[in-house]
Amino acid sequence: MTDKISPKLLVPALDTASNAGTSATTLAQAGYKAVGRYYSRYSWKQLTRAEASELFTADMDIFVVYEDNNDAPSYFSADIGNQQALRALYQADAVIQQPRQTGIYFAVDYDASSYDYTHYIRPYLRAINEVFASFGYPYHVGIYGNGIVCSCAKDDGLAKLTWLSQSTGFYGYQEYKESGDWNILQGPYVTIAGTQYDQDTLNLNRGSYGGFGSFATPSCSN
Template identity: 35%
Template sequence: MPKGIDKATPFTAAQAKTLAAAGYEFAARYLVPPSYAWKRMTSDEAKLITAAGMQIVSVFETTANRAASGADAGRNDGAAAYAEALAVGQPKGTAIYFAVDYDAQQRDYDNIEAYLKAAAKQTTGYKTGVYGSYAVVEEMAKRGACTHFWQTYAWSKGKRSSRANILQYKIDTKVSGIALDLNESYGNEGWWNANPPAPPEEEITMKPEDADKIIKFLSAAWFAATTKADKAEFNRLANEVRKAAGIPVQ
């Protein structure tokens, strides 16, 4: 299973390279407003994490028990997280986790659910997840409050949820002198990187044998053409037919 870290403060390029070389495959960092600059991820940081060879997990957290404030807080935080995700270049379809970074109790669950669902409505195109204890992960999964789950061992009483996509199994430690927490992942993490997306493959919409027949007619027209412009146009049309059939252009 992939090993990763989460870190409160921004990476330097040297730190990212050191941790990637040590075998860590992903790094969790914060999408937060500029007023939290001490822990805020920027697009430049996302690029250097990617350049080192690690994937990125995005998490939103301002204060530890913010999610207990309910739907209004969720709407505000969702909008803020959305703006930050766009600013750092996070691709749509990946996940933004919202933190429940305290020992939440049964009395808090309704507000946490409302917070997560309100945040999800503001993060159009992104998946939403929750970071929290075993009980929080289990309860929010049961309620359908989000789609991704990052469990911390804190407050979990030794239990691990089968719903967890990521598990934070050790906090407040150091690797090569870098202060961080340790994680492992189990799939469908919703992580991302800053590499540009691969260009879409051209769709094949025509059978090669049909393309050959059309190209023969275009070839005859090419030979009959009397101007360079007409010949160039027939050649262009033939190549468009070749593309539609997945045949190399000429």
């Protein structure tokens, strides 16, 4: 770590594609403060409102990432970005009632090159931002990926939040980790109560990482 990061503002967290609600108390007792979960077209890994309620009851925060496949260049285009952005907004607002101005990360779940970023991922992220902008940016756009993807998306103004994937051999990993510019750093696997999780570090030196610890407060109509 560089001197840009205060260890006092590094917080332990986890992420998983499995329902974490039934283990929420166990996770909290183990010292973890938040769980990363999914929005997706695939129902098996979607965060549900019941699960979110169980996590909140255990005083656990949630951060979310959108992912269908998202693990090859062919899964990234402006059309796909548009579709995934709309689906993410629907799940956040209508299903979960995620509080506004928190974050939704979008996954780039492979070792994308600079060429991939320029020709596939940048158009994908531009489309996501266009959809979010059309709704008044209710949530901050985040990116999950290797160091190149995180740094380029941040530099291009296409991601406010960055989550550096755990694969230490991926492009730009070490440089981006040492920059201290990440909001979440993914680490090695751990098994808790029979479920496999990735361990994460939340970097509060960079302010909010986009997580939330309650449902949105319903607004009153006149």
